[in-house]
Amino acid sequence: MTSAARWSLAGLVLVIAAIVAIWPRDEDPPADPVPGEVSADLDAARAAAALEPCPAADPPPALGSMSEVEVQCLADGSPVDLAAALAARPLLVNVWATWCAPCREELPLLAEYAAEPGAVPVVGLAVQSKAVDALELLDALDVRLPAVLDERGAAAKALRLPPGLPASYVVDEDGEVRLVENPRLFRSVAEIRQAVEQR
Numbered sequence: 001m002t003s004a005a006r007w008s009l010a011g012l013v014l015v016i017a018a019i020v021a022i023w024p025r026d027e028d029p030p031a032d033p034v035p036g037e038v039s040a041d042l043d044a045a046r047a048a049a050a051l052e053p054c055p056a057a058d059p060p061p062a063l064g065s066m067s068e069v070e071v072q073c074l075a076d077g078s079p080v081d082l083a084a085a086l087a088a089r090p091l092l093v094n095v096w097a098t099w100c101a102p103c104r105e106e107l108p109l110l111a112e113y114a115a116e117p118g119a120v121p122v123v124g125l126a127v128q129s130k131a132v133d134a135l136e137l138l139d140a141l142d143v144r145l146p147a148v149l150d151e152r153g154a155a156a157k158a159l160r161l162p163p164g165l166p167a168s169y170v171v172d173e174d175g176e177v178r179l180v181e182n183p184r185l186f187r188s189v190a191e192i193r194q195a196v197e198q199r
Contacts, residue, residue: 045131049074069082089171089173092120098126127153134149170195
């Protein structure tokens, strides 16, 4: 590179630096939304999704690491004590996220299973997702299951969520929580039924 080319390049870098330095900026970055803040978009998404209510909370039992874990009910935004919601009843908990393609295939199967006579209740647990996005996905899939949102990641930590989603857990009458490992992804209602019956 010639000396003239070097000086030209250095001059260009200085001009760009000067432009960046004087370019107008906003005084403050936009504030993040307040957790749990109700917005028109969220209200509209809740109305469109028309989810079933979250499980009624019984007095919280001792469910080990899930004690004192709070999640948000997607149907109405209310706080839900996870241990109380899972207490003393057979239940299937499905962990999913809006960005998870296999979850989109599995959620309608879970809704179909939950509608069968004698099915145990199914609760969706959305992770790593925004409330409005989760509601819009459930509405698009026509899935009306009760669903909660793990905004802070506490439920995922308490469940020792394995890598990869979706993940499903069977809760038995004694409150014991078991990860369904085979299969990790349900491909039929029959597979869901079998996993629940093995609890």
